[in-house]
Structure formats: C-alpha cells, structure tokens
Amino acid sequence: MAQEPMKVVATTGMIADAARQVGGDQVKVKGLMGPGVDPHAYRQTRSDIVAMTRADLVLWHGLYLEAQMEDFFHDLERKRNVVAVADGLPRDVLRGHDSYADKFDPHVWMTPVLWKQMVRQVQKALTDTRPESAEFFAANADAHLADLDRLIAYGTETLASVPVSNKVLVTAHDAFGYFGRDFGFEVLGIQGISTQSEAGLNRISELVDMLADRKISAVFVESSVSDRSIRALIEGAASKGHEVKIGGELFSDAMGADGTYEGTYLGMLDHNMTTIAGALGAEVPERGMDGKLSAGF
Structure with a gap:
C-alpha cells in the first residue's frame, strides 16, 4: 500500500x-x-x-x-x-x-x-x-x-553583458546583496535588510544625489514592498534635471503568482536576472532563459 x-x-x-x-x-x-x-x-x-x-x-x-x-x-x-x-x-x-x-x-x-x-x-x-x-x-x-x-x-552570461558603468542596482530595500556579490553589481537599497527599517529623508536625498551625479537611468520596484520610496527617488532626481525610469518590478521576498513560471524559484530568478540585465543595457532573450517568462523584454 x-x-x-x-x-x-x-x-x-x-x-x-x-x-x-x-x-x-x-x-x-x-x-x-x-x-x-x-x-x-x-x-x-x-x-x-x-x-x-x-x-x-x-x-x-x-x-x-x-x-x-x-x-x-x-x-x-x-x-x-x-x-x-x-x-x-x-x-x-x-x-x-x-x-x-x-x-x-x-x-x-x-x-x-x-x-x-x-x-x-x-x-x-x-x-x-x-x-x-x-x-x-x-x-x-x-x-x-x-x-x-x-x-x-x-x-552569469546575461548579467556580464551589462555595461560596467551601469552595474548599479537600486531597489526599495537591501535584499539583493548576495545577488550583487555573485554577479558583480553594486547594490543600493533605500531601506535596510529588513523592510521594518525606516527609509529616512537623508537616505533618499543621498540616493537622489548619487543617481544624478552618476547618471544612473533605472531603478527597480519590488513585488512585496511599497513603491512609495522608489517614486520619491524618481521625483527627486527629476527635480535635479535627471530622468530616472522604473526598470521593472523584481521579486524580492516573495515569488510570482501561483501556477505561473514566475511562481517557481527558477522563474523568479530568471525574471529578476532578465529584467535587471535588460533594463541596464544588455541584450536579453525576449522571454528569458527557456522562453517561459510571462512578459517579453
């Protein structure tokens, strides 16, 4: 039995x-x-x-x-x-x-x-x-x-094709440190490792100055964190005459919808890798590693 x-x-x-x-x-x-x-x-x-x-x-x-x-x-x-x-x-x-x-x-x-x-x-x-x-x-x-x-x-291959000057990943909270360590990106979160930490005005001001000074053109929102602070960065940069776009939504602390490819670990990371590389200047496959991503790039 x-x-x-x-x-x-x-x-x-x-x-x-x-x-x-x-x-x-x-x-x-x-x-x-x-x-x-x-x-x-x-x-x-x-x-x-x-x-x-x-x-x-x-x-x-x-x-x-x-x-x-x-x-x-x-x-x-x-x-x-x-x-x-x-x-x-x-x-x-x-x-x-x-x-x-x-x-x-x-x-x-x-x-x-x-x-x-x-x-x-x-x-x-x-x-x-x-x-x-x-x-x-x-x-x-x-x-x-x-x-x-x-x-x-x-x-490794896809992210290596991002121009070196663009290898800066700005997100809502500091969830991408291991990603940055393994794939060679500078990672800057508005909040700390926990979303329970406060996003202070000084931190936002520092990042706005950095975005403008270094001509960084894309920042990323997260699926499980409010986009309020990211939008404050974009508005702050605009007030300094520098245009910043949202490079895409990344899965940080939760995966995609149940029953979808992005609702698996493979799909979650495939989405993140492809979204980051594509937004920061690399040529990426339209639907990721195996052609399974829900949205094209």
Whole structure:
C-alpha cells in the first residue's frame, strides 16, 4: 500500500518550491506566504497554526527573516518536527546584518549559488522525516540542482553583458546583496535588510544625489514592498534635471503568482536576472532563459 504524502508546511514560497521539487509526489506542501507577502512583517494566522500543528514537517527560513514569528517557532519545535532551513548554512558564506551584530542577511535565495545549499538542507529535512524515501529525494534534488546550474550559467552570461558603468542596482530595500556579490553589481537599497527599517529623508536625498551625479537611468520596484520610496527617488532626481525610469518590478521576498513560471524559484530568478540585465543595457532573450517568462523584454 502506497504511503500517504507527507504534510509539509513552509513559510516562504521559495522554501515551499524547494520542498515540492525535492519531495515530488511524496509530499503535500502548504506555503504560508503567497505572492506579494512581506515575510519580515508576517504574523501567523489561526489557520497557519492549525496547519503547522498537524504537519509532519514544518520548514521555516530562519536568519531572522520571519522576525515576528521567531518565538512561535522556537516554542513549536519543542513539540513538532520543525526545521529552520537557512540555519544549516555555513556562516562564512553569509553577509552580516546591517542592524544586528549577531545576525545575518537572510536573503540567500537571491543567488542560486547559495540556494543550491538550501535545496540540500530541504532534502536533508525531508529525508530525516521519511528515511525510506532517501533515494527518491536525492534523485529529485540532483535534477533540480542541475536546473539551478543552468540558471547560474544563464545569469552569469546575461548579467556580464551589462555595461560596467551601469552595474548599479537600486531597489526599495537591501535584499539583493548576495545577488550583487555573485554577479558583480553594486547594490543600493533605500531601506535596510529588513523592510521594518525606516527609509529616512537623508537616505533618499543621498540616493537622489548619487543617481544624478552618476547618471544612473533605472531603478527597480519590488513585488512585496511599497513603491512609495522608489517614486520619491524618481521625483527627486527629476527635480535635479535627471530622468530616472522604473526598470521593472523584481521579486524580492516573495515569488510570482501561483501556477505561473514566475511562481517557481527558477522563474523568479530568471525574471529578476532578465529584467535587471535588460533594463541596464544588455541584450536579453525576449522571454528569458527557456522562453517561459510571462512578459517579453
């Protein structure tokens, strides 16, 4: 008799996608945070609590991403099978946090180089929960990692063709540090690593001056963060006689709509890489790495 699928609950869409990729038909995954949801500010709902207490495995990100839920998870792990996936990453690959000396930048999904290690952590959590399916999980993980290697190769080639003077990525909050580190971009966020940090007038003024002085022509909005501060940058630059456009909307802390290519990790990063490269002066494939992106460039 075939086993029932494991009930897995994951906080972010990115971790939910990794669990589906590795778990295949052995898992039934519920993601708590859908498109456009900001994990920095998210609080568990009553239905979330019910789902997690009934799950065979609960996967949360860690690294202070789900700051409002940390106490809940630490309490839950004393009673249930709970894994903070990013806590398994070696500390020497992580960026320091801008506001907390003992914390790290949680946005490790922004580069598939690091995300490969997260997939292995998800594989381990699934295998520890259902050891008899270890070979099945390993084969699925290997196949997904091969796709991530293709994504790395695509991103490396596409982003390398952005003119050096244009390799400045200005976004609503500092979510793209790992992306910048791996692909050679200077990254400037209006807010800090957490969207809970304040975007001060001084910071906006500094960035307006920088945009005008360096003739940067494009900035980016994020799907899970208000565009108010980005629009303030554009208006400020215009007051100095410098035109700045919105280069596109990037997926930062949440993926695209469920059931779409952008609603997968591969699609999320393909969209970001293609959007950034295209807006900053590179020639890009009209619909990304595999021709699957919803919008053309």
